[in-house]
Amino acid sequence: MMKKNRFTLGPAILVTAAFIGPGTVITATLAGANYGYSLLWALLFSIIATIILQEMSARLGIVTRQGLGENIRTSCKNPMIRGVAVMLVVSAIVIGNAAYQGGNISGASLGLQNIFSSSTTLGSISIWPIIIGMIAFTILITGSYKIIERALIALVGLMSLAFLVTFIITKPDIGQFxxxxxxxxxxxxxxxxxxxxxxxxxxxxxxxxxxxxVSEKWHNIEDIGKAKQDLYFSIPLGGLISIAIVSTAASAFFGHQVNISSAADIAPALQPLFGDFAGFFIALGLFCAGISSAVTAPLAAAYALNGILNLKQQLNTLAFKSIWGSILLLGIIISTSGYKPINVIWFAQVANGILLPIVAIFLLWVMNTDALKQYKNTLGQNILASMVILITLMLSTRSLMSAFGLL
Structure with a gap:
């Protein structure tokens, strides 16, 4: 008999590689350094919310054989609504990814700089961002989903090892954890x-x-089970990495007079407290986080823009390569300009949290259209997704009020 639903890593590992970037490292580190273990619950909620939303996204891709961008465009019959949707995707996803890409490449560069204890320059320009950009370009230019997926699986595996070893070295308080x-x-x-x-x-x-x-990886409705197995492994793994970073920072920096203002401060700050190994592993993790996100951010931008503009969703087409190439080039320019992207990344993440309910509402709406046939959301799935959207809306409102001094 043939084996069914044999577990295999797939597109969900791309999601993990995408959300564990330098921005995650610095955000999680600042959360642990400033508030100890008290905000770990937010990551637990985030993991559950990610699984709920990404399961819908994977099911949508497998059933319709199209991405969210195409489904939004075809489901929006009203030209005005379609225009708003296009503007939302282009501004929030594509332009935002360009800003993130500068942080991704800078973060990976800082990791290499700490590993090799060297800030190699070509004139007045650091050579590390160019090397990172070339690595990302080499992976993406293959136009092969399998090569991209395998490269990201290796990077996520190495990143997991690095951050979990650092977590163990710093000996967190289990009760407070x-x-x-x-x-x-x-x-x-x-x-x-x-x-x-x-x-x-x-x-x-x-x-x-x-x-x-998922439509690149799986081609049959029966593969929904494989997609779910992939999701239930990859997303919690990414959440575990984020939790490990917060806990490491809480153990190492909370209550101590240690100034952490950027990703560059983390590895050097750990070394006097826990030895060279801790500094090395956090630097290795930062490099892997940066390079994996430097691959996935341009890829996501290309998928989103090609889908919403009804262009071909093929990795080896000129239009697809032009989009991810533009995002990658912008990232290299930002990271070599001497501009520090940490504040941009921070506020981009806050903006992401604010924009999330809007994109999630689009997804929930599409998941209840006739395009899904018998694979539409069930009542239970709609309730769970609505709860996620409601909670993110409440948090977004509170953060906006806090930002404008109304709280």
Whole structure:
């Protein structure tokens, strides 16, 4: 007899590679350094919310053989609504990814700089961002989904090892760890950090990336089971990495007079406290986080824009390559310009958290159209998705009020 639903890693590992980037590292580190273990619950919520939304995205891609972008465009019969949807995708996903890409490449460069204890320059320009850009370009230019997937599986595996080893070395307080994970609390001034943690995990562009990439990997309705297995392994793995980073920062920096203002400060700050190994592994993790996101961010932008504009969704087409190439080039320019992207990344993540409910509402709407046939959302799935959207809306409102000094 043939084996059915044999477990295999797939597109969900791209989602993990996408949301564990330098922005996640710095956001999670600042959360742990400033608030200890008390915001771990936000990551637990984010993992559950990601699974709920990405399951819908994967089902959509397999059943319709189209990504979220195409489904939004074809489902929007009203030209005005379709125009708004196109503007939303182009501005929030594509332009936002360009800003993120600068942070991804800068973060990977900082990781290499800390590993080799060298800031190699070509004139006044650091050589590391160019090398990172060339690595990402080499992976993407193959036009092969299998090669891209395997490269990201290797990077996520190495990243997981690096951050989990650092977590063990710093010996977190287990009691406070579980208290922060299971008992929600919101310390003074933590509202924006909570929304940033959610925004860096439940990423809107991943809904486009996942729905499009599952159609590259799987071609039959029966593969929905494989997609779910992939999802239930890959997303919790990514969440575990984020939780490990927050806990490492809580153990190492919370309550101590250690100034962490950028990703560059993390590895050097760990070395005096826990030795060279801790600094090396956090630098290795930062490199893997940066390079994996440097591949997935341009890929997601290409999928999203090609889908919403009704272009061919093929990795080896000129239009597809032009989009991811433009995002990659912008990222290299930003990262070599000397401009520090940390603040941009932070506010982009807050913006992601605010934009998430809007994109999730589009997804929920599409999941209840006739395009899904008998694979439409069930009542239970609609309730869970609506709860996620409602909670993210409440958090978004609170973060906006906090940002404008109304709280």
């Amino acid at each position: 579980f208290s922060g994970l299971l008992i929600p609390s919101l310390p003074d001034g933590a509202a924006l950090t909570v929304i940033a943690l959610i925004g860096t995990t439940v990423v809107p562009y991943n809904l486009f990336l996942h729905s499009a990439s």
